[in-house]
Amino acid sequence: MRRLKMPQVPWDVLSSLTVMVVQYSLLYMIFAVPLTLSYRTTKVINFVHSNFVTYGAYAAILLNGLYGNRNMLLAAALAFTVSGGIAVLNNVAVFRPLDKKGAKPVALMISSMGLWIFYKYLLYTIIDLATYFSRINFVSYPKIVYEWIPSLSLGSVKLSSSFIATSLSAAAMIAGLYALLEKTNLGRAMRAVSDNPTLSEISGIPRHMVVNLTWLIAGGIAGVGGVLWTSYAGSITPEAGDSMILQIFTVGFIGGLSSLTRTCIGAVLVASIENYGITLLNQFFGVETSYKPFLTFITLITTLVVSPPLGAGGGLPYKLFRRAGRSA
Amino acid sequence: MPNILEVRDLAKYFGGVRALDGVTISVPEKSIVGLIGPNGSGKTTLFNVVTGFYEPTRGEVLLRDDDGSVERIDGLNPNEVFLKGVVRTFQVPRLFTSLTVLENVLVTPPVQIGERVLDAPFKSRWEKQERELARKAVGLLKRFGMGDYVYSRVTELSVAHIKLLETIRGLMTSATLYLLDEPAAGVDYGVARELFNYIRGLREEGLTFFIVEHRLDVLMDYVDYVYVLHNGKLLSEGKPSEVVNDPKVIEAYIGG
Amino acid sequence: MPEFDLLGFLIQWLTIFGLYSILAITLNLEAGFAGLTNFGKVVFYGIGAYVGATLTTYLTLHLNNVDPFEYPPYSIDGIVKLIELGGKSPPLSIGLLALSLIIAFIAAGSVGFLLTYPILRVGPAFVGFTLLSFGELMRVFLRHYEPVGGSKGLAAIPRPFSWVGDPKLSGFLFLLLVLGLVAFTYITMDRLTNSPIGRVFRAVRDDEIAALCLGKHVPRIKALTLFIGSGFSGMAGALMAYYFTSVNPDMFVPAVTFNVWAMVILGGMGNFTGSIIGVALFTLVDRLLAFITPTLGVTAISPDYIRWMFVGLLIVIVLLFMPKGLLAERPLKTPAADEARKLLAEGVGSAQHT
Numbered sequence: 001m002r003r004l005k006m007p008q009v010p011w012d013v014l015s016s017l018t019v020m021v022v023q024y025s026l027l028y029m030i031f032a033v034p035l036t037l038s039y040r041t042t043k044v045i046n047f048v049h050s051n052f053v054t055y056g057a058y059a060a061i062l063l064n065g066l067y068g069n070r071n072m073l074l075a076a077a078l079a080f081t082v083s084g085g086i087a088v089l090n091n092v093a094v095f096r097p098l099d100k101k102g103a104k105p106v107a108l109m110i111s112s113m114g115l116w117i118f119y120k121y122l123l124y125t126i127i128d129l130a131t132y133f134s135r136i137n138f139v140s141y142p143k144i145v146y147e148w149i150p151s152l153s154l155g156s157v158k159l160s161s162s163f164i165a166t167s168l169s170a171a172a173m174i175a176g177l178y179a180l181l182e183k184t185n186l187g188r189a190m191r192a193v194s195d196n197p198t199l200s201e202i203s204g205i206p207r208h209m210v211v212n213l214t215w216l217i218a219g220g221i222a223g224v225g226g227v228l229w230t231s232y233a234g235s236i237t238p239e240a241g242d243s244m245i246l247q248i249f250t251v252g253f254i255g256g257l258s259s260l261t262r263t264c265i266g267a268v269l270v271a272s273i274e275n276y277g278i279t280l281l282n283q284f285f286g287v288e289t290s291y292k293p294f295l296t297f298i299t300l301i302t303t304l305v306v307s308p309p310l311g312a313g314g315g316l317p318y319k320l321f322r323r324a325g326r327s328a
Numbered sequence: 329m330p331n332i333l334e335v336r337d338l339a340k341y342f343g344g345v346r347a348l349d350g351v352t353i354s355v356p357e358k359s360i361v362g363l364i365g366p367n368g369s370g371k372t373t374l375f376n377v378v379t380g381f382y383e384p385t386r387g388e389v390l391l392r393d394d395d396g397s398v399e400r401i402d403g404l405n406p407n408e409v410f411l412k413g414v415v416r417t418f419q420v421p422r423l424f425t426s427l428t429v430l431e432n433v434l435v436t437p438p439v440q441i442g443e444r445v446l447d448a449p450f451k452s453r454w455e456k457q458e459r460e461l462a463r464k465a466v467g468l469l470k471r472f473g474m475g476d477y478v479y480s481r482v483t484e485l486s487v488a489h490i491k492l493l494e495t496i497r498g499l500m501t502s503a504t505l506y507l508l509d510e511p512a513a514g515v516d517y518g519v520a521r522e523l524f525n526y527i528r529g530l531r532e533e534g535l536t537f538f539i540v541e542h543r544l545d546v547l548m549d550y551v552d553y554v555y556v557l558h559n560g561k562l563l564s565e566g567k568p569s570e571v572v573n574d575p576k577v578i579e580a581y582i583g584g
Numbered sequence: 585m586p587e588f589d590l591l592g593f594l595i596q597w598l599t600i601f602g603l604y605s606i607l608a609i610t611l612n613l614e615a616g617f618a619g620l621t622n623f624g625k626v627v628f629y630g631i632g633a634y635v636g637a638t639l640t641t642y643l644t645l646h647l648n649n650v651d652p653f654e655y656p657p658y659s660i661d662g663i664v665k666l667i668e669l670g671g672k673s674p675p676l677s678i679g680l681l682a683l684s685l686i687i688a689f690i691a692a693g694s695v696g697f698l699l700t701y702p703i704l705r706v707g708p709a710f711v712g713f714t715l716l717s718f719g720e721l722m723r724v725f726l727r728h729y730e731p732v733g734g735s736k737g738l739a740a741i742p743r744p745f746s747w748v749g750d751p752k753l754s755g756f757l758f759l760l761l762v763l764g765l766v767a768f769t770y771i772t773m774d775r776l777t778n779s780p781i782g783r784v785f786r787a788v789r790d791d792e793i794a795a796l797c798l799g800k801h802v803p804r805i806k807a808l809t810l811f812i813g814s815g816f817s818g819m820a821g822a823l824m825a826y827y828f829t830s831v832n833p834d835m836f837v838p839a840v841t842f843n844v845w846a847m848v849i850l851g852g853m854g855n856f857t858g859s860i861i862g863v864a865l866f867t868l869v870d871r872l873l874a875f876i877t878p879t880l881g882v883t884a885i886s887p888d889y890i891r892w893m894f895v896g897l898l899i900v901i902v903l904l905f906m907p908k909g910l911l912a913e914r915p916l917k918t919p920a921a922d923e924a925r926k927l928l929a930e931g932v933g934s935a936q937h938t
């Protein structure tokens with residue numbers, strides 16, 4: 001057997017890479033779990049989801065740039081309100097009326113695409129105005145350093161304050177959603193609506209309220225994810241959410257847009273594949289790191305072929321791979 | 329008569345739900361076989377597995393060709409099963425809602441020249457066939473009293489006509505085996521009888537029918553043989569007169 | 585007020601109108617008729633543009649005995665050579681045009697065909713999303729691939745009619761070519777959709793599962809639709825490269841796709857004439873904006889952003905209040921209805937409808 005020459009991977013590189021993978025895993029969870037949550041209750045494929053993240057980030061940025069806020073909790077509260085509010089508004093003004101008129105799910109998805117474009121350029125306009133009046137460059141804003149949040153170092157491993165905040169948020173989200181979905185009547189109602197909308201209506205659950213609340217929570221969490229992003233990314237632009245839409249949706253698809261647990265696993269998977277993968281390819285084959293999205297795309301394609309989320313958004317009972325060689 | 333369709337020890341589980349659990353059924357050529365059972369007993373699932381909609385968890389489905397060779401068809405895709413001469417209708421009708429009644433019926437015929445992309449832009453190549461198919465379609469529609477609805481959108485039809493159209497659409501092929509899922513549900517008694525008379529006529533011409541039906545008053549007068557499913561298992565089988573008097577069957581129906 | 589050049593304006597507007605018409609008509613075939621939510625329209629347009637640009641620049645150099653590897657078309661030297669050589673020989677220009685169109689069709693069509701593989705079994709959402717993100721990947725790739733100029737792209741693409749001399753006349757000839765291709769696209773799509781295969785398209789869109797169970801090879805139909813739609817879009821892309829004489833990755837952003845979607849939705853899904861009206865309205869407004877914007881001077885709010893907000897809102901508003909668009913889908917036109925009418929007329933006792 002041929003001996004492979006193992007290049008030395010320095011321990012500190014590996015450990016900081018791993019910290020990064022963990023941080024991305026947690027961020028993707030916070031971005032994608034609300035996507036799955038909103039889809040399974042509302043059955044809308046929602047492209048505005050990427051706006052939720054960006055608007056959350058810009059809620060924090062404007063608060064920081066215009067008022068000097070460095071309190072992350074305040075930023076998160078505003079982001080939750082803004083993104084959650086947008087989500088509820090979309091439902092009340094667009095999705096529900098379309099649904100009432102008997103529009104097909106495809107029409108709802110296309111309308112969400114229209115909203116996506118609208119919100120994206122609305123934000124650009126807001127940023128232009130803010131920049132015009134304050135003379136601060138909001139189009140590319142540096143990372144925000146929030147106060148009160150400690151950073152840690154365990155030996156050679158350094159955990160930034162952003163890492164600490166992200167971990168705490170992810171833990172809070174998972175615990176909160178678990179408590180909500182498993183322990184409260186509202187959560188049970190949310191699950192009932194996602195399992196069987198018509199039946200739940202008959203059994204007296206106020207479906208519209210449940211749907212609106214789901215949107216609020218989903219939009220809100222994604223918005224908080226945007227705030228976390230402002231503490232981590234090198235610089236933040238109005239494309240922040242859009243630039244991660246491939247990752248967010250891939251993670252959601254791995255979760256079949258139905259299972260929150262599998263969505264979390266998807267987050268770890270995508271974060272690992274793209275970060276470890278591109279580092280390896282870069283080290284050994286000199287592949288540029290900007291090709292990182294290709295790895296994510298391959299993950300997406302593999303998911304669609306091998307384990308397509310058939311229940312979600314239609315699906316064809318057509319087998320691409322068949323058990324071969326049969327006769328009687 | 330040899331069996332055109334044989335289902336051997338067929339099982340289909342959905343997670344913990346055993347929709348089918350070891351079912352063995354044979355459908356002889358040129359016969360009308362009934363499949364009955366309470367709601368949720370697995371009848372539709374059986375059709376879904378036979379037509380390639382689902383892969384079975386266990387067991388096999390065997391189909392006999394025209395030339396007498398027998399072939400396993402479980403695991404084939406639905407379109408391939410159709411092209412082997414097995415047509416199914418849906419319990420919950422799946423019509424093409426933006427098409428007219430006539431066009432719905434015209435979708436079915438399998439080998440259409442105008443469905444080949446290189447021929448489609450040239451009307452002269454397929455016009456003759458299209459007109460022939462249209463004549464056949466109108467003939468069928470008129471026969472079942474739907475002559476007045478040829479140009480209607482299917483969204484304007486009554487429930488009974490929708491049900492009927494499902495079946496008529498299936499009859500537009502030269503298939504040899506028809507799986508009909510509750511063809512008479514919601515159809516009025518007279519038309520239901522007309523439908524079954526027609527089916528009996530087609531049987532005389534050599535076609536085979538395997539029919540799920542809740543309207544036992546109609547079904548039992550036409551079938552040669554009946555299978556009874558209950559909770560995914562065969563409860564009883566036999567001639568119609570034997571089955572209706574089987575105490576197990578009576579209990580299953582009364583017990584729900 | 586600068587002098588208004590009406591003829592120039594018309595040629596400009598109609599050329600852009602023509603290019604977008606091809607995209608809109610084919611998107612309507614895919615999404616309006618066959619139910620394929622192609623959110624990656626720009627991919628195929630982009631492939632066509634890059635194929636046209638690459639073939640034309642490299643071959644112009646090569647066939648004029650300039651080594652394209654010594655003077656690559658993306659370098660300054662290459663561009664100088666291209667400007668020098670372009671439009672010298674009519675047969676070469678026309679030959680390259682024809683070759684570009686054919687290869688653009690095949691390349692874009694094949695990518696469309698292959699891309700249907702992973703999305704065969706999944707619903708429209710995944711189709712849309714996969715195609716959308718493929719477009720973004722394509723841009724990442726183009727930005728880093730030097731032979732096609734990296735992020736700067738390719739420039740000085742020789743135009744097919746520049747040998748005519750008079751720029752107005754060559755622009756007009758090019759316009760005729762574009763409109764010719766629009767007519768060809770329209771007629772092909774109109775015939776395809778009013779035939780038995782058009783019936784199958786609509787059946788697949790209405791209920792792909794029922795179509796599959798009635799023996800239609802739904803995956804093949806989807807792949808075919810995307811092949812045709814993408815092939816024609818590729819040709820439009822090649823023409824676009826000639827028209828602007830340059831291509832770069834940032835020309836092929838998702839916004840282009842959404843523009844086309846807005847046109848199709850406004851015009852009416854399932855109606856090609858509607859698409860053309862949608863394109864005409866959109867491109868006209870855009871051309872006018874291009875005239876007005878400079879006169880506004882520096883503004884706090886970019887008119888471009890306002891335009892995009894309007895595009896997004898328009899999609900939503902049309903879906904909400906005018907879901908059929910300006911022109912509704914027309915019923916299928918095949919001889920079957922006519923044959924049936926004859927039969928029903930002679931039939932005894934059977935009343936007739938419509």
Ligand SMILES: Nc1ncnc2c1ncn2[C@@H]1O[C@H](COP(=O)(O)OP(=O)(O)O)[C@@H](O)[C@H]1O
Pocket residue numbers: 342345346347365366367368369370371372373374
């Ligand atoms: N796709 C599915 N997923 C989960 N359970 C299913 C599915 N299809 C059918 N079932 C279950 O299988 C059982 C049999 O259903 P079905 O075959 O439709 O019964 P029938 O047609 O006899 O009324 C039911 O309990 C039903 O809930």
Ligand SMILES: [Mg+2]
Pocket residue numbers: 371372373419
């Ligand atoms: Mg049933």
